[in-house]
Amino acid sequence: MSVIETRNLNYTYSPGTPxxxxxxKDISIKIDNGDFIGIIGHTGSGKSTLVQHLNGLLRPASGQVFLNGKDIWEHPKKIREVRFQVGLVFQYPEHQLFEETSYKDIAFGPSNMGLDADEIDARVRRAAKFVxxxxxxLQKSPFxxxxxxxxxxxIAGVMAMQPQVLILDEPTAGLDPKGRDTIxxxxxxxxxxNGSTVIVVSHSMEDIARCAKKVLVMNRGRIEMFDQTPAVFSRADELGAIGLSVPAVTRIFMILRARGYDVGDNVYTVEQARDRLLPLLKKGGDA
Amino acid sequence: MMLNEITIGQYFPGRSLLHRMDPRVKLVLTFAYIFAVFVPRNWAGLSVAAGFLLFTVILSRLPVRLVFKSVKPILPVILLTSLLNIFYVTGGVHLFDWGFIHITTKGITTAAFIAIRILCLISGSSLLTYTTSPTTLTDALERLLSPLKVIRLNVHELAMMMTIALRFIPTLIEETDKIMSAQKARGADLESGGMMQRVRALIPILIPLFVSSFRRAYELATAMECRCYRGGEGRTRMKQLHMKTADVVSVMFVLLLIALLFYLNYTLPSVL
Incomplete structure (x- = not known):
């Protein structure tokens, strides 16, 4: 059963002005429970707009969003409940910190949910451990x-709400390589x-290749592809045509294949490349 | 989001005659028009002034709706002044008397007259900001105020501060919008609750906003220093302002308008 479904979503910024x-435009997708989805697309392709529809921050001009089979805008007054179930971490989320201590800041979401003090404490510590x-x-000022x-x-501030669906918009932007890997x-x-559903918006094909099971490709506000990660990255030419690319390792393997080396395809991460190349090198060394 | 609805001081790019006018001339003429709106004492004069505004709106090629939209935020003010005028100005025929309340024809006339005057005032001045980008506008202001250098007023720095302030209004609005969304995503409730609760709900928005404003200010200062900014002395400009025929014609046009309004005052009886 799909945890999130959208039907013919449309949204326009500043309607009626120049x-x-x-x-x-016309976004219809189904996301299954427990999936790890990567969303890629050019700047301005509508990625951030789309994810803000999934937790009801933006209300679609037309179309519907379903969470566990229920239209989230059925009771507009209860939209806050949806936001607790679909946690959204914005781009550069560190700009939203405001409390005196990191602990209190992480507790902001859970306390808004109206949980009791013990439960809040348990969730904050659990989320802090995850990150x-x-x-x-935790006792220091976040600044x-x-x-x-x-x-x-x-990020812990959103994880502490223990949402069923966790969405992260460019969680690794502006971090050094080690920080990226850690997060x-x-x-x-x-x-x-937790077995929760996770959606990650990213510019980095490497990041997507490493963690996403399925990839959603957006171009000019429309869905270009939505498929398993290997299937999407095997369409390198089409991705190139809309200004995206495949992971660098994949490109290297394509060039190797073009030069007649029998290295096989479907290589998206450095680990896969290592596993593929080492046996070949050994064989070459024996011969 | 309601923050997107703010149009006062917003610039709508275009290539119309009004957009291309020398901003100095535009600024002076806007002030002249504000003065002109206060001249008429009869309906003929007021219609001429309002007609002139409509003419400039058409010249600007902006949607008329947009110009009316700028008036929306001050409608309560207009309504209040109209009501006060209706109740306090007496004279002419009494239409309605009840206790201490007297509604007279003169009261209604005055109320309508002043309401139209304020409408012209606001739409006229918003037309200036609609058709002039903030940077050009402060540029013009700097030039017009430059004689004040004689009294040791640092006009350049004043204009620079204004440019920066104006430049950052949309950025701050966008930032506020973003922070509000981020906190709402964490379940912040901004819409319900009593007075105190609402004020307290602003803390998670105001603190990040202050922090980021300071960060932006430092970054901007560093960026300006990196480009060797050291005040106005000896600074040249990339865009020089030039007066063109259209500017001269429009100056004469506005002068004519003011002369006509005075003439109408002189020949026709006052209704105020």
Missing amino acids: FRRDAI GLREEL ELSGGEKRRVA LGQIKEYQQE
Whole structure:
């Protein structure tokens, strides 16, 4: 059963002014429970607009969003409930921190849910553990932390609501390679341990290849592809035509194949490449 | 989001005659028009002034609806002044008397007259910002105020501060929108609750907004220093302002308008 479904979503920014801009057009997707979805697309392709529809921050001009089979706009007054079930981490989420301590900031979401103090405490500590925040950092002001730590506090703030669906908009933007790896690993771990659905918007094909099971490709507000990760990355030419690309490793393997080396296809991560190349090198060395 | 609805001070790019006019001339003429709106003492004069505004709106090629939209936020003010005028101005025929309340023909006339005057005032001045980008506008202001350098007023820095302030209004609106969305995604409730609860609900929005404003200010200062900005002295401009025939013609046009309004005052009886 699909946890999120959209039917013919349309949205326009600043309708009726010279700045009018169609953001998304006719989006119909189904996302299954427990899936890990990657969304890729050019800047301005409507990725961020789409994810803001999924938790009811934006109300579609036309079309519907279903959460567990129910139209989320059926009772507009209860839209807050939807936001607790579909957690959204914005781009540069560290800009939204405001509390005196990181602990209180992570507790902001759970306390808005009206949980009791013990439950809030348990959730905050659990979320902090997921993103690897040490106990002493929790008692510090979020403004004293480093960039990567701030980002982790902000992500924990949404994880602490324990949403059924966790959406992250460019969670690794502006981080160093080590920070990227850490955060992606933590998100993956969170998904496996909770069995929740995770949607990650990213510009990095490497990030998507590493964690996403399915990939949604957007172009000019429309869905270009929505398929299993290998199937999407095997269409390198089409991706190139809309200004996207495949992971660098995949490109290397395509060139190797074009030059007549029998390395096979479907290689999207460095680990896969290692596993594929090592036996070949060994064979070559023996011969 | 309601924040997108704010149109006062917004610039709508275009290529119309009004857009291409020298901003200095436009600024002075807007002030002249504001003055002109206060001249008429009879309906003929007021219609001429309002007609002139309509003419400029057509020249600007902006949707008329947009110009009316700028009036929306101050409608309550107009309504209030109209009501006060109706109740306080007496004279002419009494239409309605009840206790201390007297509604007279003169009261209604005055109310309508002043309402139209305010409408012209607001739409006229918003037409200036609709057709002039903020940077050009402050540029013009700097030029017009430059004689004040004599009294040691740092006109350049004043204009620079204004440019920066104006430049950051949309950025701050966007930022506020983003922070509001982010906190709403964490279940912040901004719409319900009593007075105190609503004020407290603003904290998660105001603190990040302050923090990011300071960060932006530092970044901007660094960026300006990196490009060797050191105030107005000896600074040249990429875009020089030039007066064109159209500017001269429009100056004469507005002068004619004011002369006509005075003439109408002189020949026709006052209704106020």
